[in-house]
Every structure is written in structure tokens, then in C-alpha cells.
Amino acid sequence: SQQGEEDPQALSIQEGENATMNCSYKTSINNLQWYRQNSGRGLVHLILIRSNEREKHSGRLRVTLDTSKKSSSLLITASRAADTASYFCATGHNDMRFGAGTRLTVKP
Amino acid sequence: DTAVSQTPKYLVTQMGNDKSIKCEQNLGHDTMYWYKQDSKKFLKIMFSYNNKELIINETVPNRFSPKSPDKAHLNLHINSLELGDSAVYFCASSQRQTDYGYTFGSGTRLTVV
Numbered sequence: 260s261q262q263g264e265e266d267p268q269a270l271s272i273q274e275g276e277n278a279t280m281n282c283s284y285k286t287s288i289n290n291l292q293w294y295r296q297n298s299g300r301g302l303v304h305l306i307l308i309r310s311n312e313r314e315k316h317s318g319r320l321r322v323t324l325d326t327s328k329k330s331s332s333l334l335i336t337a338s339r340a341a342d343t344a345s346y347f348c349a350t351g352h353n354d355m356r357f358g359a360g361t362r363l364t365v366k367p
Numbered sequence: 368d369t370a371v372s373q374t375p376k377y378l379v380t381q382m383g384n385d386k387s388i389k390c391e392q393n394l395g396h397d398t399m400y401w402y403k404q405d406s407k408k409f410l411k412i413m414f415s416y417n418n419k420e421l422i423i424n425e426t427v428p429n430r431f432s433p434k435s436p437d438k439a440h441l442n443l444h445i446n447s448l449e450l451g452d453s454a455v456y457f458c459a460s461s462q463r464q465t466d467y468g469y470t471f472g473s474g475t476r477l478t479v480v
Contacts, residue, residue: 292468301371301457302410304468345408353398353461354423355469357410 265348265358273366278335280361282348283328289352291324293333296345296360305333305346340367370394373458373472380448381480388443388475390458398422399441400469401433402457410457416441417463448479 266281284291290309294302308315308324308331315322321334335342345360371392380386392399400423401413414433415423421433430446445452458472 290466294468296408299474301471301473302459302469304470307466307468309466347410353415353417353463354412355400356412360408362408 265346265361267361268359269362269364271364271366272338274338274340276338276365278338278342278363278365280333280346280363282331282333282358284331284348284350284358285329286350288326288350290350291322291331292349292355293320293322293331294347294349294357296347298344302347335363338363338365340365371458371460371470371472373456373475375475376473377476377478379478379480382448382450384448385444385446386448386477387445388456388458388477390441390443390472392439392458392460392470394460394462394470396460396462396470397438398461398463399435399438400459400461401441401443402459402471403427404455404457404474406454414441414443445477448477450479453477453479 264283292307293305296302306317308322319336324331342365345362347357347360349355349357373390398417400415404410416435419435432444435441455474455476457474459469461469
């Protein structure tokens with residue numbers, strides 16, 4: 260069964276704008292991860308946030324985690340056309356479960 | 368240097384046939400996985416192997432049989448293929464007890480006609 264649910268399902272923005280994607284999950288976690296999938300490609304690991312962390316940054320990515328609400332958000336700042344992809348949150352360690360993904364389109 | 372490689376990339380076959388997908392990782396990871404991604408992009412874990420031992424076997428038909436000859440390889444054999452098996456199958460690997468995430472292969476697009 261799916262563990263996470265991303266919101267929105269699809270997001271379309273202009274280059275330079277920020278993109279925010281949300282993820283909700285159901286069970287307790289040790290960490291939460293975000294992945295990107297370009298069309299026709301495999302998933303690429305972006306960032307991991309541990310359950311005792313509230314915020315983490317990596318380049319233009321900012322991830323927050325609220326374990327009391329069982330939710331996380333991924334913010335991509337100053338988006339580029341190359342950020343166009345599907346973004347998935349995932350929880351678990353040796354049995355990672357993925358959400359349905361947010362399809363992000365960044366228009367040049 | 369491809370970290371997780373799957374072959375073939377595309378596979379078109381008729382219903383009822385038996386086919387295999389191969390996966391190899393050169394990262395030295397101890398755990399490997401098979402995932403199925405359907406047309407709606409839902410990713411579902413199928414199997415997980417740690418050091419050649421099966422540790423996760425989700426509810427998949429027993430027509431699907433994984434085989435891990437060593438910890439760098441995890442193959443997927445599918446018997447009596449059905450139309451509903453059409454999907455993209457991803458192999459992935461990770462190192463247990465680390466927080467570096469999974470490394471995915473580029474996928475095998477299986478089409479059953």
C-alpha cells in the first residue's frame with residue numbers, strides 16, 4: 260500500500276518562481292526522503308530528513324518535517340525549466356514506500 | 368559508470384510468455400529491490416533482498432520470482448505474462464543502516480500484448 264500522499268498532484272509555474280510540494284504519511288517514521296523522476300528515467304534521491312529534524316536545506320531545496328502532523332514539504336526556490344519532473348516523498352528503510360508524486364512543470 | 372543497470376530497457380512480449388529482467392549494481396550495496404510503476408506513476412515495492420536473502424516479498428503473484436545469485440545482482444523472472452503486468456519495473460539498491468537513500472536503475476518498460 261502507498262505510504263505517502265503528495266499534494267498537489269500537478270503544479271505548473273513560471274521559471275524563477277518557487278514550487279512547494281506537500282507530503283502526508285500515515286505511520287511513524289525514522290526519516291523521510293524526497294526523490295525526483297524525470298520523464299522516462301529512474302528516481303534520483305534528493306534529500307533525506309530524519310524524524311528529529313524539522314528543516315533541511317540542500318542547494319535550492321528546502322525540506323520541512325512536522326511529525327506531529329505526519330507531513331513534509333519540499334520547496335524548490337528559483338525554479339528552472341530543468342526542474343520539470345515528478346517529485347515523490349518516501350518513507351521506510353528497507354521497504355521504502357512512495358507517494359503518488361507531484362508532477363511539476365516549470366515553463367521557461 | 369552506471370551504478371544500477373537494468374536490462375533490457377524495453378521488453379515487448381506476448382501474453383503467456385516467460386521473461387526475465389536483469390539488474391546489477393556496482394556500488395557495493397548490500398540490499399536490492401524491485402519496484403513496479405504503473406501507468407499512473409504509482410511505485411510499489413515488490414521484493415527486497417539483503418545479502419542474497421529475501422527480506423520483503425509483497426503481495427505479488429507467484430508468477431514473479433526474484434533471484435539473487437550474489438549481492439550485486441537481482442534478477443526478476445516473470446512466468447505466464449498477463450496484460451496487467453505491463454508497467455515499468457525499477458531495480459534499486461541501498462546500503463542498510465545508512466541514510467543515503469536508494470539508487471535506482473533507469474527502468475525496464477514491459478509491454479505485454
